[in-house]
Amino acid sequence: xxxxxxxxxxxxxxxxxxxxxxxxxxxxxxxxxxxxxxxxxxxxxxxxxxxxxxxxxxxxxxxxxxxxxxxxxxxxxxxxxxxxxxxxxxxxxxxxxxxxxxxxxxxxxxxxxxxxxxxxxxxxxxxxxxxxxxxxxxxxxxxxxxxxxxxxxxxxxxxxxxxxxxxxxxxxxxxxxxxxxxxxxxxxxxxxxxxxxxxxxxxxxxxxxxxxxxxxxxxxxxxxxxxxxxxxxxxxxxxxxxxxxxxxxxxxxxxxxxxxxxxxxxxxxxxxxxxxxxxxxxxxxxxxxxxxxxxxxxxxxxxxxxxxxxxxxxxxxxxxxxxxxxxxxxxxxxxxxxxxxxxxxxxxxxxxxxxxxxxxxxxxxxxxxxxxxxxxxxxxxxxxxxxxxxxxxxxxxxxxxxxxxxxxxxxxxxxxxxxxxxxx
Amino acid sequence: xxxxxxxxxxxxxxxxxxxxxxxxxxxxxxxxxxxxxxxxxxxxxxxxxxxxxxxxxxxxxxxxxxxxxxxxxxxxxxxxxxxxxxxxxxxxxxxxxxxxxxxxxxxxxxxxxxxxxxxxxxxxxxxxxxxxxxxxxxxxxxxxxxxxxxxxxxxxxxxxxxxxxxxxxxxxxx
Numbered sequence: 001x002x003x004x005x006x007x008x009x010x011x012x013x014x015x016x017x018x019x020x021x022x023x024x025x026x027x028x029x030x031x032x033x034x035x036x037x038x039x040x041x042x043x044x045x046x047x048x049x050x051x052x053x054x055x056x057x058x059x060x061x062x063x064x065x066x067x068x069x070x071x072x073x074x075x076x077x078x079x080x081x082x083x084x085x086x087x088x089x090x091x092x093x094x095x096x097x098x099x100x101x102x103x104x105x106x107x108x109x110x111x112x113x114x115x116x117x118x119x120x121x122x123x124x125x126x127x128x129x130x131x132x133x134x135x136x137x138x139x140x141x142x143x144x145x146x147x148x149x150x151x152x153x154x155x156x157x158x159x160x161x162x163x164x165x166x167x168x169x170x171x172x173x174x175x176x177x178x179x180x181x182x183x184x185x186x187x188x189x190x191x192x193x194x195x196x197x198x199x200x201x202x203x204x205x206x207x208x209x210x211x212x213x214x215x216x217x218x219x220x221x222x223x224x225x226x227x228x229x230x231x232x233x234x235x236x237x238x239x240x241x242x243x244x245x246x247x248x249x250x251x252x253x254x255x256x257x258x259x260x261x262x263x264x265x266x267x268x269x270x271x272x273x274x275x276x277x278x279x280x281x282x283x284x285x286x287x288x289x290x291x292x293x294x295x296x297x298x299x300x301x302x303x304x305x306x307x308x309x310x311x312x313x314x315x316x317x318x319x320x321x322x323x324x325x326x327x328x329x330x331x332x333x334x335x336x337x338x339x340x341x342x343x344x345x346x347x348x349x350x351x352x353x354x355x356x357x358x359x360x361x362x363x364x365x366x367x368x369x370x371x372x373x374x375x376x377x378x379x380x381x382x383x384x385x386x387x388x389x390x391x392x393x394x395x396x397x398x399x400x401x402x403x404x405x406x407x408x409x410x411x412x413x414x415x416x417x418x419x420x421x422x423x424x
Numbered sequence: 425x426x427x428x429x430x431x432x433x434x435x436x437x438x439x440x441x442x443x444x445x446x447x448x449x450x451x452x453x454x455x456x457x458x459x460x461x462x463x464x465x466x467x468x469x470x471x472x473x474x475x476x477x478x479x480x481x482x483x484x485x486x487x488x489x490x491x492x493x494x495x496x497x498x499x500x501x502x503x504x505x506x507x508x509x510x511x512x513x514x515x516x517x518x519x520x521x522x523x524x525x526x527x528x529x530x531x532x533x534x535x536x537x538x539x540x541x542x543x544x545x546x547x548x549x550x551x552x553x554x555x556x557x558x559x560x561x562x563x564x565x566x567x568x569x570x571x572x573x574x575x576x577x578x579x580x581x582x583x584x585x586x587x588x589x590x591x592x593x594x595x596x597x598x
Binding site: 290293294297298300339340341423 | 464482509510517518521
């Protein structure tokens with residue numbers, strides 16, 4: 001087997017930088033618009049001007065910016081983390097088919113260090129804007145706004161423990177990603193099955209760690225925005241969302257690389273398997289979504305159903321269209337389009353569905369974070385698009401840089417031959 | 425009526441696959457190939473068309489879904505309206521689990537039953553075992569001998585030259 005090196009031309013790199021530049025311009029434009037009186041427009045439309053203005057203050061542009069940074073960073077960190085998770089699952093399952101595309105999920109996690117730094121900085125500077133529970137007075141019995149429920153959670157939800165947990169997550173994730181990567185690179189150089197067996201052991205440990213940290217990080221970063229609310233399925237829900245977006249990202253990258261003349265040995269059989277993954281786990285996500293929804297809808301206990309009320313009729317029906325679009329884009333579309341065997345083997349169908357899923361799950365995270373933070377002030381404007389573009393540009397820069405570092409074909413992987421002759 | 429078959433016995437999967445390709449290219453029709461386990465790619469070289477069973481599955485599922493929804497809406501909403509848990513008579517979210525189950529059930533059953541009918545699997549079915557070794561460690565390729573052909577040397581040579589380790593003849597009562 002021959003090596004295959006990806007070359008990212010200066011032109012492609014410039015496109016990523018252009019993406020970031022456009023994002024920055026849009027973001028600044030959005031901030032200027034908002035600072036110059038974007039809030040007024042909202043109140044006029046509500047039709048209850050004075051009363052509403054007295055009741056709540058319009059969110060400042062800094063708050064909107066921090067929430068957007070947090071939203072995009074959680075989304076892209078998740079996709080990056082799924083890269084390591086995917087590789088670990090393939091190792092532990094002794095999978096042969098995925099060897100040819102293994103280097104793509106392995107490079108996804110090059111974003112993790114960036115994600116960690118951004119996560120920490122945004123929390124340190126914008127924590128109060130995103131998380132209600134970070135306010136000190138909630139824990140002070142003598143303060144009029146003392147909140148016994150949040151105070152009762154202070155053993156877990158407190159500033160230092162939160163920061164320490166965040167650092168531990170990223171340290172573990174980055175550490176294991178680098179370890180797996182190192183074994184794989186050494187395997188390329190020296191061959192033999194030692195690296196493979198060692199990778200299986202590393203992956204097994206990582207999967208246990210991932211099982212815990214993916215849940216706890218979901219509680220920390222997403223669930224704790226709605227501090228009063230709780231859901232025993234939430235870790236699963238965020239994982240399902242990350243996992244299906246990660247699979248979509250891997251599939252999309254494989255197709256784009258293939259269309260640009262790389263990954264010559266990957267054929268429709270590998271695409272078929274990736275398509276099955278995307279199809280299956282978009283249904284899995286829906287299953288989790290519905291399991292969570294049905295129980296709260298059926299029991300109809302106010303403190304539980306408030307979460308869904310905020311996303312449907314509450315907040316002046318602000319989020320209702322996203323609530324339903326979320327289901328259509330992330331379930332109905334992949335379910336119907338990818339149902340047949342032929343669709344899973346065609347690049348164009350897979351491309352449409354994976355792009356839709358990537359956008360759809362961004363909105364899924366939007367729907368998890370915005371109602372609890374910006375409420376009716378949440379919008380979809382220059383700030384949202386700009387921030388998303390910046391993050392996408394940075395993500396693609398780190399990801400493609402990671403892809404160029406090794407051969408796209410793991411030349412000495414013991415199951416390489418099996419992957420080349422993969423047939424479904 | 426008796427039918428006569430020539431059986432080529434193979435002991436290697438790869439030899440078998442190339443043999444099938446060559447024999448079909450030579451214009452000989454292969455009746456069937458028997459193998460102890462599923463061989464990758466054998467459907468393609470034998471020219472077997474893809475199964476249309478998934479279409480049955482889709483329409484079975486569609487029917488199951490419509491039936492489940494109709495049944496629940498009619499029962500709970502019109503035939504015997506009941507208030508359960510303070511919800512409206514027709515409360516769609518609570519119908520989803522049953523709808524899902526019936527979709528899967530009808531889809532699966534319709535596939536199994538269609539498969540039985542199409543492949544004529546029934547208790548009275550008699551199967552001609554051409555060579556018992558095809559359930560152990562040999563691949564058996566059966567070629568039907570046309571009526572009136574008595575000289576087997578041509579077929580024999582064709583099979584032998586394509587790697588058959590043994591060539592037998594067998595008459596089967598139809």
